[in-house]
Amino acid sequence: MTSTPSHPGGVSVRVRGLRKAFAGQEVLAGLDFDVQPGEIFVIMGPSGSGKTVLLKHLIGLEEPDAGEILIAGKPVRSPEVMSQYRMAMVFQSGALLNSLTVGENVGLYLAEHRLKSPEEIARIVTEKLEVVGLKGTEERMPSDLSGGMKKRVAIARALVIEPQLILYDEPTSELDPLSSVVIAEEIVNLKQRIQVTSLVVSHDRDLAFGVADRIAVINKGRILTIGTPDEVRRNPDPLVEQFLHASFKRL
Amino acid sequence: MFQNVGEMVILFWSTLLALPATWRQRQKVSDQFFEIGNASLLMVCILSFFIGGVIALQTGPLLVERGLGSYVGGVVGFSICKELAPVMMSILIAGRIGSAMAAEIGSMRVYQEIDALRTMNISPIHYLVLPRLVAIALALPLLVTFAILVGWLGGALVCVANDHIAISFAAFFSALRDTVNVQDVANGVFKSFAFALIIATVSCHQGLITRGGPRGIGRSVTKAVVNSIVLIVFSDYLLTRILLK
Numbered sequence: 001m002t003s004t005p006s007h008p009g010g011v012s013v014r015v016r017g018l019r020k021a022f023a024g025q026e027v028l029a030g031l032d033f034d035v036q037p038g039e040i041f042v043i044m045g046p047s048g049s050g051k052t053v054l055l056k057h058l059i060g061l062e063e064p065d066a067g068e069i070l071i072a073g074k075p076v077r078s079p080e081v082m083s084q085y086r087m088a089m090v091f092q093s094g095a096l097l098n099s100l101t102v103g104e105n106v107g108l109y110l111a112e113h114r115l116k117s118p119e120e121i122a123r124i125v126t127e128k129l130e131v132v133g134l135k136g137t138e139e140r141m142p143s144d145l146s147g148g149m150k151k152r153v154a155i156a157r158a159l160v161i162e163p164q165l166i167l168y169d170e171p172t173s174e175l176d177p178l179s180s181v182v183i184a185e186e187i188v189n190l191k192q193r194i195q196v197t198s199l200v201v202s203h204d205r206d207l208a209f210g211v212a213d214r215i216a217v218i219n220k221g222r223i224l225t226i227g228t229p230d231e232v233r234r235n236p237d238p239l240v241e242q243f244l245h246a247s248f249k250r251l
Numbered sequence: 252m253f254q255n256v257g258e259m260v261i262l263f264w265s266t267l268l269a270l271p272a273t274w275r276q277r278q279k280v281s282d283q284f285f286e287i288g289n290a291s292l293l294m295v296c297i298l299s300f301f302i303g304g305v306i307a308l309q310t311g312p313l314l315v316e317r318g319l320g321s322y323v324g325g326v327v328g329f330s331i332c333k334e335l336a337p338v339m340m341s342i343l344i345a346g347r348i349g350s351a352m353a354a355e356i357g358s359m360r361v362y363q364e365i366d367a368l369r370t371m372n373i374s375p376i377h378y379l380v381l382p383r384l385v386a387i388a389l390a391l392p393l394l395v396t397f398a399i400l401v402g403w404l405g406g407a408l409v410c411v412a413n414d415h416i417a418i419s420f421a422a423f424f425s426a427l428r429d430t431v432n433v434q435d436v437a438n439g440v441f442k443s444f445a446f447a448l449i450i451a452t453v454s455c456h457q458g459l460i461t462r463g464g465p466r467g468i469g470r471s472v473t474k475a476v477v478n479s480i481v482l483i484v485f486s487d488y489l490l491t492r493i494l495l496k
Contacts, residue, residue, distance in 0.1 A: 059370050088370060095367035097359070109371045112378065114275075161371065 010037040010197030011085055011164045013058065017067035020053060020221075027053045029221035030067065035214075038195040040187065042212035044203055046243060050221040051201040052092070055167045058199060059089050071165065088158035089167040094150035096142040096157070102129070103138030106156045128156040132186060148179035155186055166190065168200040172207050180207060187211050205244060209233075217243060258460070262380065263452045269374070269381045276382045283386030287348050291394060294347065295340055299398035302335050303327060303405030311409070311416035323416065324423040325430025327406035332431055332439045336398040338487055341446035344391055345479035349454035352383055353475035356458025357468040365459070375459065384451040391447035392440045399436060403427060438494045445490060446483045453479045 013035040020028040027050045035041040045051050056062040057069060060077050069076040071085055096105045104111070106128055107121040116124065122138075129135050132152040142150060151171060158166055168187065172180035184207050190196050202208055208215055209229045216226040217240050225235045233244065273280065311323045356379055359365050365375050403424075410418040418426075457475040461467050 056366075061366055061369060082372070089367075091363050091367060093363060095363040097364050097367070098362075099355075108373070112371070112373045157367075157371075 009164065009195040010039070010191075011072040012037050012070075013041075013165065013197065013199065014070040014073070015058075015067070016070075018054070018057060018064050018069065019066040020050075020057065020062065020064050027221050028057070028064070031218070031221070031223055033216055033223060033226055035197060035199060037197055038191060039213045040191055040198045040200065040211050042200045042202060042208040042215045043218060044205070044208050044215060044243070045218040046203065049219050051203075051218065052169055054218075055089065055169050055199065055201050058165075059087055059167055085165065086161050086163045087165040087167070088161045088163040090151065090154045090158050090169065090171060092170040092173055094142070094147075094154040096150055096153055098142050100142075101138065102134070102140050102142065102145070102153050105142065105153060106138075106160055108157065109161050124160060125156075128159045129153070131159060132156045133182065147174045148176065148182075151175065151179075151183060152186070155183070159190070162194065163196055165197045165199070168198065168202070170202055170204075171200060172202065172204045180204065183207075184211050219243070255456070255460075259452050259456045262376070262456050262459070263448070265376050266380050266384050266452070269377050270385075272377050273381060273385055276377065276385075279378075279382035280385045280389075283382050284390050287344070287386060287390040288394070290351075291344060291347055291390075292397070294343060295394050295398050296401050298339060298343060299331070299336060299402040300405035302339060303331055303402035303407075304409040306330055306335070306402075307406035307409040307416065308413065311413060311418070315416055315418075320416070320418055321422065321426050322430075323410055323418055324407070324426030327410075327423075328403055328427035328431040329435065331402040331406065332399045332436045334439075334487075334491075336402055337395050337439045337443040337446065338483065340395050340398045341391065341443055341450065341483050342480055344387070344394070344447070345450045345454075345483065346476050348387060349450045349475050349479050350472045352451070352454035353457045353461075353472045354468055356455055357461030357471040360459060360461045361464055361468060380451070380455045380459075383455060384448065387447045387451045388444060391443045391450075395440055395443035396436075399439060441494070442487065442490050445486060449482045449486060450479045453482060 015031050015033050018028050018031040019026070031054065043051050043054065053062065057064055058076065071081045074080045097108065100108065103125045107125045110116045110121045110124065125138060126135060129137060132155050134149060134152055134156065142153070145153065171183050171187070175183065187198055187200065188211050191198055200207070200211065212229055214226060214228055215232045217224045217232060219239055224237055224240050225232055227235070232240065235241070306327045307323065310326050314320055314323050314326065368375055368378055407420055407423040410416045410423050411420055454475040457471040457478070461471040
């Protein structure tokens with residue numbers, strides 16, 4: 001979902017009545033929410049609650065059975081959104097192309113769309129890798145990187161697009177606490193630097209409450225609550241409470 | 252099954268529509284082309300040499316016994332260029348290259364690399380399918396041409412070396428020249444071009460619809476090879492009927 005830069009800052013996202021079922025099993029059961037431009041919106045929920053499916057709908061990789069997703073007021077799969085707005089997704093696994101080097105992965109968007117000369121692409125790649133603390137890894141292969149490094153490369157690849165909406169799928173899963181903090185800082189830095197709208201799917205409570213402007217908790221494809229971190233913390237819904245306070249101590 | 256056929260037709264058509272973008276993807280086309288050549292040339296030589304030899308060995312003594320020794324070169328040359336080289340080499344390439352295509356694209360599908368391409372507005376057809384289809388469509392006819400020549404050589408050597416046949420090199424190729432014309436060779440090469448399109452379309456399609464982790468990749472590879480071979484044999488009959496007219 002990309003094109004030439006034209007709209008600085010983030011875009012709004014509006015989701016209305018979003019439904020999706022796979023093989024008769026409902027995964028998204030009528031979701032409604034709005035995300036403001038430049039906001040960090042975290043979607044929390046247990047595994048299998050439909051978070052990743054929701055993200056795939058938001059970036060146009062899946063088509064809903066019912067409902068609509070509007071990016072800056074226009075349907076997500078419309079030609080206007082495809083041509084006017086830039087959206088990027090950081091996948092849970094990083095989803096780097098294993099046959100390409102780190103540098104080629106990061107510069108892939110610019111190279112494939114012929115947006116810059118090879119020299120400029122090389123400069124931008126170095127710059128973006130520096131932003132995520134991986135300068136000098138251009139020639140390495142993804143298989144030589146740790147899980148955390150792969151995610152940071154995936155973020156650098158997303159940054160090259162200069163997105164107005166960036167979607168993160170479990171950005172801190174499989175990461176050590178230190179790498180998680182680096183990723184969290186990067187999400188906040190991006191918002192401050194380019195006012196990008198960020199949607200983060202995670203079940204990492206520290207990350208969610210550390211970076212979010214607002215949080216939505218979903219379960220079985222339905223939204224249980226939406227609010228600021230403080231509002232969500234105070235929510236009396238037993239399912240929300242259970243999810244937010246579950247710990248080994250209680251077991 | 253019909254859904255798969257429909258999807259393959261759509262994929263093939265979409266790739267044809269993407270052909271004007273081939274120049275932009277020339278680096279990937281040349282990478283794929285050399286990979287196909289490197290991976291297959293030696294096997295093509297060995298296989299076609301022995302196919303030529305076996306055909307000569309099977310038909311030579313029978314024909315010589317009946318006083319038809321002057322036809323051995325023609326029989327070997329004709330069967331190799333019109334049938335054996337295009338079909339056998341295409342089956343070899345389906346196993347060697349089609350399986351690799353299905354496995355590579357399938358693992359990209361399973362590990363979300365194709366989703367990542369789509370989020371960057373990079374069409375998997377332009378990026379993955381087009382270079383493979385163009386490369387194999389160029390490489391297979393060349394390999395088959397090479398296989399025809401090596402097969403003829405294999406047949407000729409067996410005819411010279413085998414006491415029950417004992418036909419000279421010159422006599423073998425003279426008979427071959429009398430029987431086989433350029434049109435026959437062109438028919439064989441044309442068939443291989445059609446088989447190349449089948450292998451690329453079937454293998455890329457199987458890769459793109461891969462589901463379910465390593466086991467799914469394995470299933471896709473098997474299906475890509477089996478379906479390619481079945482379609483090669485089926486279309487061989489159709490093409491032979493058409494080209495005979």
